[in-house]
Amino acid sequence: MGCSKWRAAFNFGHLKVHSKLPVFFTMIILFIYLFYCLNGYCESLPRPVYDQRSNLQTKIIFKDGQETEQLGAYNASPVSFVREQLSDLTNSDPPSNNISIANNFGSKKFPQAIIIGVKKGGTRALLEFLRIHPDVRAVGAEPHFFDRFYEKGLEWYRNLMPRTLEGQITMEKTPSYFITKEAPRRVFSMSRHTRLIVVVRDPVTRAVSDYTQTLSKSPGLPSFQNLVFRNATTGLIDTSWSAVRIGIYAKHLENWLRYFPLSRFLFVSGERLVTDPAGEMGRVQDFLGLKRVVTDKHFYFNQTKGFPCLKKPEGSSRPRCLGKSKGRPHPQIPSEVLLRLRDFYRPFNLKFYQMTGHDFGWDQMATHQSS
Ligand SMILES: *[C@@H]1O[C@H](CO)[C@@H](O)[C@H](O)[C@H]1NC(C)=O
Numbered sequence: 001m002g003c004s005k006w007r008a009a010f011n012f013g014h015l016k017v018h019s020k021l022p023v024f025f026t027m028i029i030l031f032i033y034l035f036y037c038l039n040g041y042c043e044s045l046p047r048p049v050y051d052q053r054s055n056l057q058t059k060i061i062f063k064d065g066q067e068t069e070q071l072g073a074y075n076a077s078p079v080s081f082v083r084e085q086l087s088d089l090t091n092s093d094p095p096s097n098n099i100s101i102a103n104n105f106g107s108k109k110f111p112q113a114i115i116i117g118v119k120k121g122g123t124r125a126l127l128e129f130l131r132i133h134p135d136v137r138a139v140g141a142e143p144h145f146f147d148r149f150y151e152k153g154l155e156w157y158r159n160l161m162p163r164t165l166e167g168q169i170t171m172e173k174t175p176s177y178f179i180t181k182e183a184p185r186r187v188f189s190m191s192r193h194t195r196l197i198v199v200v201r202d203p204v205t206r207a208v209s210d211y212t213q214t215l216s217k218s219p220g221l222p223s224f225q226n227l228v229f230r231n232a233t234t235g236l237i238d239t240s241w242s243a244v245r246i247g248i249y250a251k252h253l254e255n256w257l258r259y260f261p262l263s264r265f266l267f268v269s270g271e272r273l274v275t276d277p278a279g280e281m282g283r284v285q286d287f288l289g290l291k292r293v294v295t296d297k298h299f300y301f302n303q304t305k306g307f308p309c310l311k312k313p314e315g316s317s318r319p320r321c322l323g324k325s326k327g328r329p330h331p332q333i334p335s336e337v338l339l340r341l342r343d344f345y346r347p348f349n350l351k352f353y354q355m356t357g358h359d360f361g362w363d364q365m366a367t368h369q370s371s
Pocket residue numbers: 096097098
């Protein structure tokens with residue numbers, strides 16, 4: 001911020017001789033100021049986000065099954081900080097502290113790319129995979145700026161970002177942006193050049209996975225079939241239930257296309273992220289204009305889990321894998337209920353394939369897919 005002021009002091013050539021002495025002293029003061037800037041005392045530095053993640057985690061479960069985890073960040077400058085829980089990864093250890101020391105250099109920028117959706121699509125995995133790339137710096141938690149904390153202002157948002165050096169991309173992910181009506185306009189007013197990544201997945205398996213997650217936190221939840229129908233006799237689907245609503249991708253995308261051209265989007269297949277993580281990461285890196293650094297040598301397939309995991313650099317703790325929810329107790333959902341839901345989604349899926357120019361193949365899938 002203020003560090004650029006000193007540059008003006010170099011333009012003193014036109015000044016009269018008698019005023020050069022004060023200018024000389026001004027220069028000395030400015031150089032001392034600059035020295036402090038370089039040592040990181042220029043502004044009161046907020047603690048890096050991942051330092052805030054460890055303490056005071058309070059879980060909040062909302063009525064409609066949306067679940068978030070409030071992170072106690074009250075000891076740091078950004079006032080409160082909310083992150084959607086339920087990473088698709090088994091583990092999200094904070095990066096080593098040495099990285100945060102490096103962070104005192106560079107500057108905080110607005111994200112040039114945002115993972116805007118969707119919940120239970122594999123967004124956490126995608127972000128963690130991207131973070132291996134040396135040219136990507138990302139916020140660990142979900143800022144929820146464009147949906148919940150917009151009134152805190154853009155500077156608050158920028159302050160949450162990690163410091164980046166020249167050529168590095170700043171990123172964040174908040175899956176609820178995709179379904180937030182105001183989000184497209186708000187992101188657009190920050191920057192019309194923002195790149196938008198949407199991880200999508202078969203809406204039926206997504207809904208089941210969403211429900212399973214909520215169920216594991218609140219065991220008293222009504223059954224899936226009780227929630228999914230407005231009227232079970234007629235088979236009318238309840239589109240006001242968030243687990244259903246999120247999967248109507250075409251509707252949400254329409255909202256975004258009012259502000260952003262299709263070329264600004266990348267749609268990542270949540271299914272392919274599991275079957276071919278390196279291939280899908282190649283597309284993502286191309287889209288972001290990054291060198292293809294994250295490749296198949298970064299992944300291994302855990303046969304027991306049936307999901308890809310990330311090879312961690314030596315000395316690190318547990319592996320990070322996709323598909324944590326595999327271990328959760330899975331609700332028994334009658335196949336006719338899932339068939340009905342599949343019928344419901346079909347026209348929206350076809351519309352979505354048309355809009356994106358990509359057939360995600362969900363309508364050729366078996367009904368008995370689980371998360
Ligand atoms: C951080 O760097 C110091 C030396 O620069 C090293 O001794 C220490 O092991 C590093 N810590 C981690 C967690 O990598």
